[in-house]
Amino acid sequence: MAVLKKKYRLMNKVIFSFILIFLLISTILASDGRLHLVHADKTSGKMVNSERIHLWKGSVHAYQDTVTMFCDSAVFYENRNKVDFIGNVLIDDGHHKLWANIINYQTDLRIATCIGNVRISGENDSLYADKFIYNFKDKSAIGTGNVFIWDKDEGSKLWGDNGYYLNEKMESIINGNAKLFKPNSNNQDTLIITSKKMEYYGIIPKKAIATDSVRIFKNNLRAKCDSAVYSITEEVVFLRLNPFAWQDENKMSGTDIDLKLDSLKLKEIIITGKSKVETLADSIDNQYNILKGKSIQVLIEDDKPVKVIARDNASSIFLVEEDKEKQGTNAASSDSITIFFKEGTPDSINIAGGSEGTFYPPDYKGEFKGEH
Secondary structure, three states, X not given: OHHHHHHHHHHHHHHHHHHXXXXXXXXXXXXXXXXXXXXXXXXXXXXXXXXXXXXXXXXXXXXXXXXXXXXXXXXXXXXXXXXXXXXXXXXXXXXXXXXXXXXXEEOOOOEEEEEEXXXXXXXXXXXXXXXXXXXXXXXXXXXXXXXXXXXXXXXXXXXXXXXXXXXXXXXXXXXXEEEEEEEOOXXXXXXXXXXXXXXXXXXXXXXXXXXXXXXXXXOOEEEEEEEEEEEOOOOEEEEEOOOEEEEOOEEEEXXXXXXXXXXXXXXXXXXXXXXXXXXXXXXXXXXXXXXXXXXXXXXXXXXXXEEEEEEEEEEEEEEEEEOOEEEEEEEEEEEEEEEEEEOXXXXXXXXXXXXXXXXXXXXXXXXXXXXX
């Protein structure tokens, strides 16, 4: 019995050793850097200009190191270290999966040129384009034609003519007709930003940078500027370089404008530097209520302003009405001026701190003293 047990242990050791050797050989073969064919329904070869060309057809399965390839057919050019995968192509490197009608793959450079119905899918993002050049070494991609990038975690979607993606920073840069859609958690509200160029960073703090001809849309809010930064993590849109914003009949301008959100609902607008809010008071006479200051704070509920506060060197020109009849115009200057809104339209005004004011009759056509 002892002899049998000893033989049994010896046999287990031999089997275990063979398994280790097999795994070691498999690992070496799998990481030799060469392209290996696992399966094809039909294989053939030919010589063209002193180059050996391999033809693989039907349910093709190949691999190089840890990258696996599947397609309907393939042509492998030995001298050029190049293979053309054709039809229902899928390449998987463990980080991203590439789908395309055709993928031209350079085995020495580890670069894949993907053409037709291209999709690149990772754990947190997906990329689409007419054509992508994907580098398996640094996981970067360059796309041309109808580029679309989707941040799965945030639900952010980017479109544009061309662009590229850097895996290390989860950075995407879109050039030409760039557009960003950012929905809220229940897809009931959406922030839209368009520009000629868009940079998107998918790692925390997540943000998008739009430059050149920036336009912003959200419900009844419209804005434009030459440069904007949307902090997705902080939920703030920073408008810079000639910013303007409109909400219903209210036009806002200043050196800088910040749009503060909460679960994508607009809650506050901060205007600094030559701040001004104009509200249409009389469309027939084209008369506006005007509020100015070094800074202006607009508080918003249900997408409508409820209170607007001008601070530091504030001034206002406010149309006074009673029973919908014009009573005149009040021009004032003060340390701070607050306008209260009712259902989105100015309702009352509060002037505080060293105030000066002048009341003008309805037929007055000159310059208002409170304006500066």
